[in-house]
Each structure stands twice: as C-alpha cells, then as structure tokens.
Amino acid sequence: AQTVTQSQPEMSVQEAETVTLSCTYDTSESDYYLFWYKQPPSRQMILVIRQEAYKQQNATENRFSVNFQKAAKSFSLKISDSQLGDAAMYFCAYRSGDSSYKLIFGSGTRLLVRP
Amino acid sequence: DTAVSQTPKYLVTQMGNDKSIKCEQNLGHDTMYWYKQDSKKFLKIMFSYNNKELIINETVPNRFSPKSPDKAHLNLHINSLELGDSAVYFCASSQLDKPNTEAFFGQGTRLTVV
Numbered sequence: 001a002q003t004v005t006q007s008q009p010e011m012s013v014q015e016a017e018t019v020t021l022s023c024t025y026d027t028s029e030s031d032y033y034l035f036w037y038k039q040p041p042s043r044q045m046i047l048v049i050r051q052e053a054y055k056q057q058n059a060t061e062n063r064f065s066v067n068f069q070k071a072a073k074s075f076s077l078k079i080s081d082s083q084l085g086d087a088a089m090y091f092c093a094y095r096s097g098d099s100s101y102k103l104i105f106g107s108g109t110r111l112l113v114r115p
Numbered sequence: 116d117t118a119v120s121q122t123p124k125y126l127v128t129q130m131g132n133d134k135s136i137k138c139e140q141n142l143g144h145d146t147m148y149w150y151k152q153d154s155k156k157f158l159k160i161m162f163s164y165n166n167k168e169l170i171i172n173e174t175v176p177n178r179f180s181p182k183s184p185d186k187a188h189l190n191l192h193i194n195s196l197e198l199g200d201s202a203v204y205f206c207a208s209s210q211l212d213k214p215n216t217e218a219f220f221g222q223g224t225r226l227t228v229v
Contacts, residue, residue, distance in 0.1 A: 033215050039156075043203060045220035052215050089156055095214055101146060102171055103207075103218055105158040 002027045004094050006106035013082045014114050020067075021077045021109045023092030031097030034068070034075045039089040039108075048090070051075065053097070079111075087113045118142050121206050121221035128196055129229055136191045136224045138206030146170075146211045147189035148218065149181060152203040161204075164189055165211055196228045 003026045013019035025034070036048040051059045051068050059066050063083075067076045079086055092106040119140045128134050140147060148171075149161040163171035164183040178194045189206060203225050209218040 035217060037217075043223045043225075045205065045207075045223075047217040050215065050217060091158065097214060101163060101165075101209070101211060101214070102148065102160040103150075103158075104160075108156045108158075 004106040010110045012112040033095040035093040119221040140208040144208040148207040150205040
C-alpha cells in the first residue's frame, strides 16, 4: 500500500523569504501523480501544484515549485517570496496511475508566516 | 458558481441520531468521493462513486452509507451517531480518465456529536 509522509508538523517563515516543505512517499508503482494542496483556515482544499511521475521536469506555478526526486521518492514544495496569505496547512497527496483513483494524503504541515 | 457544494457546513447533533450530508458538483465530473478529516487534520478516503457505481469502500463502519442518485450528487447518511464520528467531512469530485487533474473539494461539513 502506498504511504505519504510529511515529517514537518509545523514550519515558520519570514514574509518575503523562501521555505521548503518536505514530502516523501512509498510506492512500488511507476505511474502515479503527486499534488500539493493548501488548506487555509476557511477549510477549503485548494490545489497548489501537481506533478506527473513520468515527467522529469519539476512543476512550477508562479511562486510555488517542486523538487521531484523520483528515485528518492521525494516531492518537496518550495514557496518563494512568502506572503501572509500563504499561511495554511499544506498537504502532500499521492494518486495512483491505475484504477484506484483515490488520493492518499500526508499528515500535513502547518505553515506560519511572520510579518 | 460553486464547483462542489456541500450542505450543511456545520452540523451539531446528539449521540444516537441519524444525519445526512449532501453534496453536488457542477463540473461534469464522473467520480465523486467522501473524505474524513479528523481532529489532527488527517485526511482519509471513505468512499468513491463513479457514474453512480461504488468503486471505493474503505474500512468504514456500516453506520455510514453513501448514496449517489446521479453522477452529480453523492450523499452521506450516518446512522446512530457516535462521539468518534465528530470530524470534518469533505466531498470531492474528479474525472476518472484524467488522473493528472486535481480533485475539486467542497468546503467541508464540520460534524460535532455531543
């Protein structure tokens, strides 16, 4: 069974600085998809960025980028120029490329942004 | 237009009661899900329906029964509520043949059993 591990329960970053959130996963599959979701206090789950395992190039979305290391089964999220609005819970999620469809989530990292 | 909407957003009820949470999506997706987020923020899949057919049924007590009248709706009925059922329940939807696209989530229903 696949598992997703986020080893940082909480991280803190100064506004305008850069922070990296860690995620590792365990799978025997070669085809899968990885996501980072953000959950602000409003509870809404918002997609931040996605990565297909077959793509070597790391995904980027404006200030958000990932460092995808397939051999190491690592999928970290880098937030550049942190803003107060980035404060939230961040969840790493794994989706199998086969017919299981479900998302398997890590335990989350709470990101605090200091003004 | 809300993509995935759940009602109610908050639900407070007594132990032993039966309650339902409704979910509707207007994205045209063919697959819908229920996830449970516990007090430690851990999210776990409960059920999934594809075109009204149950495709995922995780280890969930029989007191929980999902129902999908059509592919745009997925409701969750809970019988004989227990204190441990208190959590936030999220509905989500996605398109089965596009696993690289994200699942869209509703705003969640915070269930409190007293």
